[in-house]
Amino acid sequence: GMDLPVVPLHKFPQYTMECCRLINSEWPRSETARLRSLECSGDTLPTCLILLKDNQVIGHCKLSVIPAIPDGCFIESVVIEKVLRGQGYGKYLMEKAEQYCQAFLNLRIIYLSTKGQELFYMKLGYNVCEPVSIYGSYIPRNQILNINISNNKEAIP
């Protein structure tokens, strides 16, 4: 299998500019706004995780707080370098992000919102769930998915 590092951006701030370029290549936004968002990453949410390969940032995702669900988080801005898509890196990044949420943040559930990538997440075990108005970046026509990452799979209905 793969053995690439997935690390919190704030522990490796030297990758901030590269990470900014990767996210902006998919969702163009001012560099200043993007950097400000990336600089919020910390040991408590929000946390930006980066996937490194040969000392380059090839993937990113951001874990954000859901105020109403203290044992959950919201994953957003999941992106893999364009030329490297379809080779399993996205799946690897999401699995590492899950482990981080479980082992380091002690969370039990992960939510995300997507329009178009539902099958990618469902292959990873995510389930369709009810739209709820708890998200900071709630987008009405997106599908909300979640995955139970607790050891007790019956803990969450």
Ligand code: ACO
């Ligand atoms: N629809 C259906 N299946 C998919 C899709 C898709 N859009 N994308 C990947 N898959 C499948 C793959 O075929 C693979 O299946 P397999 O395990 O049976 O072989 C599996 O999902 C894993 O695919 P990876 O190769 O790991 O996916 P990739 O590295 O390409 O990463 C990602 C997927 C992150 C969505 C990438 O395509 C990307 O960066 N896209 C552009 C940005 C984007 O749309 N991000 C998601 C926004 S939603 C959010 O952030 C919560």
